[in-house]
Amino acid sequence: MNILVIIISVLLSVICVLLALLQHYYFINKLYKRPSINKVVQNYPIQTIDNQEEDMVLYDLNSVLSQPKKTDRVEFIVKNDKVMGTDSEVYNTLQAAIAFKLSGKSHKAMKLFEHAAAIAPENADVLNRYGEFLEQQHHDVVTADELYVKALTYSPDHKAALMNRQRTAPLVEGLDYQLFRTIDSRKDFLKKRMKLDSFDTVKKQAYYLHIYHTVGIEGNTMTVEQLRYLLETGQVVSGKSLVEHNEVLGLEKAMQYIKLLVRTDYIGIKEILGIHRRVMGHVDPIASGVFRDEKVFVGSHIPPPHDQVPALMESYVEWLNSEEAQSMHPVRYAALAHYKLVDIHPFVDGNGRTSRLIMNLILLKAGYPPIMVLKEQREKYYDALKTANMGDVRPFVRFVAQCTLQILDMYIYGTRFLSIDGITEGKENRLLTIAEF
Incomplete structure (x- = not known):
C-alpha cells in the first residue's frame, strides 16, 4: 500500500511539473511572439485602405523606379570633402x-584611380x-569631360587637361542635345497616352511616391504605405515623430499649391x-x-550673408521670369532654377524641398510630369550640387535630365501595363514594356 501511495505521489508531481512547463511556454510565447511583417513595418490598421488594384499599381511603379538602368556610363562620384x-x-x-592600365589590368587600374582621386581631389594630374x-577604357566621354573641367578648375593652365577638354567639349554638347531630344520624344509619347482612363490611378500612386x-x-x-495611410485617413502613424508627420502634411499642402x-x-x-510657408508651416x-x-x-x-538674401531673391525672380530663362529647354531651365535658389539658400530650413517644388512647377508648366529624386539617389544628387x-x-542639369527620363519611363510603364498588359499579368512580362519603347 505504501508503495502505491509513493508511485501515485510521484506521478502527480510529474504531471504538475509538466503542466507548469506548458503554462510557462504558453505565456513566454504569447508575450514574445514575433509580430507579422505588416505589424513591424506599418503598426497601424492599413486594412482600412481596401483597394487592391491601387495597391498593385503603387507596388509596381515603385518596383520600376528601383530597377537598375542599363547605361554605358561609369558610376563615378568625386568626393569634394578633402581626405x-x-x-x-x-x-x-x-x-x-x-602601370596597371598599360598592362591591361583595367579593374585594378580603376581601383587605384578611384583611390588617387579620393586622397587628392584637387590634384589636376590625377583628375x-x-x-x-x-x-x-570605358568610352565614358561625359564623366571624362567633367574630370577635365575639375582639373582646369584647380589648375587653369594644365596643358593636357586643356587639350582633352577641347576635344571632349563638342562631343559632350552633342550628347546633351541628344539626351534632351530623347526626353522630348518620350514626353510626346506619354502625352498621347494621357487620355487613358488608367492614367488617373497612375498619377495618384505616383503622387504618394513623390x-x-x-x-x-x-x-x-x-x-510609402505609412504616409499614404496618414494622408488618406488623417490618423497618426504609431512610432513616428510629430515632425515626420508634419513634414508629410506640409509637403502635401505645398504640392496642392503648386497645382494652382x-x-x-x-x-x-x-x-x-x-511655397515655403506650406512646406514648413x-x-x-x-x-x-x-x-x-x-x-x-x-x-x-557657405551661402551668401543673410542681409544680401532679399536683393539676391529679387534678382533670382527677375531671371526666373526672363525671356532668356524661359527660352531654354524646360529641363535645363528647371534644373538651373533649382540650383540658383538652393545656392542662395534663402531660408533656415526647407530650401531643398522648396527648390525641388519650383523645379517641378516649371516642368508642369511645360507639360512634363513632376520628377522625383529618389532616396537612393541622395548621394549623387548632393554630389552634383x-x-x-x-x-x-x-552635371546637375544632366542629373535632373536623367530624373526626367526616369519619371517618364515610370508613367509610360504604368499606363501601358494598366491598359495593355492587365493587372493580373505576371510582373516579369509587364517590365518588358519600357524596353519595348
Whole structure:
C-alpha cells in the first residue's frame, strides 16, 4: 500500500511539473511572439485602405523606379570633402594606376584611380589621368569631360587637361542635345497616352511616391504605405515623430499649391514664400515663409550673408521670369532654377524641398510630369550640387535630365501595363514594356 501511495505521489508531481512547463511556454510565447511583417513595418490598421488594384499599381511603379538602368556610363562620384594623402602616396598611387592600365589590368587600374582621386581631389594630374582612363577604357566621354573641367578648375593652365577638354567639349554638347531630344520624344509619347482612363490611378500612386522620396531625402523615415495611410485617413502613424508627420502634411499642402500656380504666368517672391510657408508651416510656423536672418552653412558651401538674401531673391525672380530663362529647354531651365535658389539658400530650413517644388512647377508648366529624386539617389544628387558650387553646373542639369527620363519611363510603364498588359499579368512580362519603347 505504501508503495502505491509513493508511485501515485510521484506521478502527480510529474504531471504538475509538466503542466507548469506548458503554462510557462504558453505565456513566454504569447508575450514574445514575433509580430507579422505588416505589424513591424506599418503598426497601424492599413486594412482600412481596401483597394487592391491601387495597391498593385503603387507596388509596381515603385518596383520600376528601383530597377537598375542599363547605361554605358561609369558610376563615378568625386568626393569634394578633402581626405588628403601625402605627395609621395598620391604619386605612387597614380603611377601604379597607369602601370596597371598599360598592362591591361583595367579593374585594378580603376581601383587605384578611384583611390588617387579620393586622397587628392584637387590634384589636376590625377583628375586628368583619371579622365583619360575613363574615356579610353570605358568610352565614358561625359564623366571624362567633367574630370577635365575639375582639373582646369584647380589648375587653369594644365596643358593636357586643356587639350582633352577641347576635344571632349563638342562631343559632350552633342550628347546633351541628344539626351534632351530623347526626353522630348518620350514626353510626346506619354502625352498621347494621357487620355487613358488608367492614367488617373497612375498619377495618384505616383503622387504618394513623390512625397515619400521628397521627404525621405531630408531624413523622414515613414514608409510609402505609412504616409499614404496618414494622408488618406488623417490618423497618426504609431512610432513616428510629430515632425515626420508634419513634414508629410506640409509637403502635401505645398504640392496642392503648386497645382494652382501652374495656371499663373509669373513666379514672384510672394509665390516662393507661399511655397515655403506650406512646406514648413506645420514644422516651424514662425520661420515658414520668411527669409532667414542668420548665417547658415551647407557642408563645405557657405551661402551668401543673410542681409544680401532679399536683393539676391529679387534678382533670382527677375531671371526666373526672363525671356532668356524661359527660352531654354524646360529641363535645363528647371534644373538651373533649382540650383540658383538652393545656392542662395534663402531660408533656415526647407530650401531643398522648396527648390525641388519650383523645379517641378516649371516642368508642369511645360507639360512634363513632376520628377522625383529618389532616396537612393541622395548621394549623387548632393554630389552634383557640390560640383555646381565648384563652377560646373552641367552635371546637375544632366542629373535632373536623367530624373526626367526616369519619371517618364515610370508613367509610360504604368499606363501601358494598366491598359495593355492587365493587372493580373505576371510582373516579369509587364517590365518588358519600357524596353519595348
